[in-house]
Amino acid sequence: MLGSKVLVVGAGGLGAxxxxxxxxxxxxxxxxxxxxxxxxxxxxxxxVHATPDVGKAKVDSAAETIARLNPGVRVVRHKTRLSVAGALELFSGYDLIADGSDNFPTRFLINDAAWFARKPLVSGAILRFDGQVAVFRNYPGGDADGPCYRCLFRAPPPPGQIPSCAEAGVLGALCGTVGSIQATEILKELLGIGTSLSGGMLVYDALATQFRRIRVKRDPGCPLCGDAPTILDLSVHENVAPPVCSA
Ligand SMILES: [Zn+2]
Structure with missing residues (x-):
């Protein structure tokens, strides 16, 4: 475990x-x-942040909390927005990518970059009272039957259909539930124990108190991992408008 390197994208509700x-x-x-x-x-x-941290960079605040919790952990601070130009090089320095982002353009960029970098991606998402966790690692040499994020959600929704602010109206404790499950799946992937969630998606309905595990498969028509891919590099992300607001 000490030799493992995990990149967490977003030090917000799920990243915390x-x-x-x-x-x-x-x-x-x-x-x-x-x-x-x-x-x-x-x-x-x-x-991961507290009242005295208001106004601080989230990356710094998170690093300070981690240092108090476990000084043996090396924290690498990337105080920047994930960029198309830098994503592949950044991802290649880690064993696993965790998506704790809060907007669709970033989610698709993370999926595509992780696929090209051949890194397992453990994805978490929350909206209002619902949460989702999935593991994507169907890059060449990975889990051939499992899907990538694009197999499930082909492309980002048009800007007008995106909720005004992805985290507006999120139950705080739901972030803890989804983030904890995501952390569990990350530890399983790193240790190679249990049954991987790849090929499945866990859906949590907090209001109904229901968990469902849905089977998901690779889509042969997927533009990234399908039989006739049209996305051959990250250039598809170059003209994507930045999200309106962040966590
Ligand atoms: Zn796919």
Whole structure:
């Protein structure tokens, strides 16, 4: 575990529990990428940050919390937004990528970059009272039957259909539930134990208190991992408008 390197994209609602449990478990190197600063309104869910951290870069605040929790963990601070130009090189330095981002353009960029870099991707998502966790690693040499994110959600929705702010109206404790499951799946992937969630998606309905595990498969028509791919590099992301707001 000490030799493992995990990159967490986003030090927000999902990144917070992810970083804390991965640090507590002793993952040796944790990369954190985020370009945002801590706002008072974040604290209801982003428990890696506290009241004295308001105004600090989230990456710095998270690194300080991790240092108090487990000083043996090396934290690599990427105080920037994930870029098309830098994504492949960044991902290639890690064993596994964790998606704790809050917007669709970033989610698709992470999926495609992880696929090209041949790194397992453990994805978490939350909206209002619903959560999802999935593992994507169907790159060449990975799990041939499993899907990538694009097999399930072909392309980002048009800007007008995107909820105004992905995290507006998120139950804070739901971030803890989804982030903890995501952290568990990351530790399973790193240790090679149990049954991988690849090929399945866990869906949590907090209001109904229901978990469902859905079977998901590779889509032969997928533009990234399908039989006749049309996405051959990350250039498809170059003209994507940046999200309106962040976590
Ligand atoms: Zn695919």
């Amino acid at each position: 529990p992810l970083l804390m449990y991965l640090a507590a478990a002793g993952v040796g190197t944790l990369g954190v990428i985020d370009d945002d600063v801590v706002d008072l309104s974040n604290l209801q869910r982003q428990i």
